[in-house]
Amino acid sequence: MGVPFEALLPYGIMIGMFAFSAVSVGKLREMQNGGKRARRGLDAWDRTVMERDRRLTGFARGQTDKAEAPPGFELNNPWRMESRFL
Template sequence: MGVPFEALLPYGIMLGMFAFSAVSVGKLKEMQNGGKKTRRGMDAWDRLQQMLERDRRLTGFARGQTDKAEAPAGFELNNPWRMEQRYI
């Protein structure tokens, strides 16, 4: 005796919802990264917050890169590293 297809409908619905949510989360992460796939296996250099912040300020995305040789106007005064005040 076979299994009626009505018994398999809940499993199909659950599988469809899992697939929909996985695709949705993947697409959302891709949109947040400027159309690039998410980073995996980041090394110590990539984890430096200053480098990710610098890329974000230059291009608008943490994963963005630019081929311009010169920084935009005002970028040289927008340094994330704070200098100590010297005593005179």
């Protein structure tokens, strides 16, 4: 005796919703990274370079081929000093 297909419809709907949400979250992460795939296993150097790229281009994954920094970049230093040293 076979299983009626109506009993399998909820499982199909659940699997479809899981697939839709996984694809949607993946697309959102890709859009947030400027159209590039998400980075995994970042170390301190990668985070430093990505922070520099974010300050130069506005995107953490953005890169530029300009040899000179844009105006105002010299004041956009990630290192913070105490007020008594300023």
